[in-house]
Amino acid sequence: MKKVVGITVGVIVGMMGLGWYLSVRFGAQGAAITPQGFAGAVVLTVLYFLPAAIAADKGKSNAGAICALNLLLGWTVIGWVAALVWSLTKDAAPQAVQVTVQQVRSCPSCGAPVPGRFCTECGREAMASARMS
Numbered sequence: 001m002k003k004v005v006g007i008t009v010g011v012i013v014g015m016m017g018l019g020w021y022l023s024v025r026f027g028a029q030g031a032a033i034t035p036q037g038f039a040g041a042v043v044l045t046v047l048y049f050l051p052a053a054i055a056a057d058k059g060k061s062n063a064g065a066i067c068a069l070n071l072l073l074g075w076t077v078i079g080w081v082a083a084l085v086w087s088l089t090k091d092a093a094p095q096a097v098q099v100t101v102q103q104v105r106s107c108p109s110c111g112a113p114v115p116g117r118f119c120t121e122c123g124r125e126a127m128a129s130a131r132m133s
């Protein structure tokens with residue numbers, strides 16, 4: 001739900017920015033905003049927030065960061081491409097598995113669980129055997 005609100009706010013801000021740009025760019029010439037122009041603006045806005053939409057749709061863990069990059073640096077094109085590529089990458093595999101393996105490592109001498117480098121029971125270093133296993 002937070003993502004939907006974020007994207008909605010982003011789209012509104014984008015529309016306001018685009019409207020401001022169009023009024024500055026074409027307003028001085030007295031040209032009214034045509035239906036074609038408005039449709040183009042809508043398409044551009046949707047296209048602009050495509051990376052954020054993809055990130056939110058895929059439920060990426062860093063969707064917020066992608067939305068921020070998209071919103072703040074999307075206009076630089078490079079920022080937009082970066083946000084798009086980032087939104088299409090897979091989420092990194094959780095590191096919890098590796099941490100768990102380290103935590104259940106047991107002392108080669110006494111068999112006690114070793115949370116760090118040295119055994120808390122006998123004081124022996126447990127790194128060497130951990131590397132082998």
Ligand SMILES: [Zn+2]
Nearest residue numbers: 107110119122
């Ligand atoms: Zn030990």
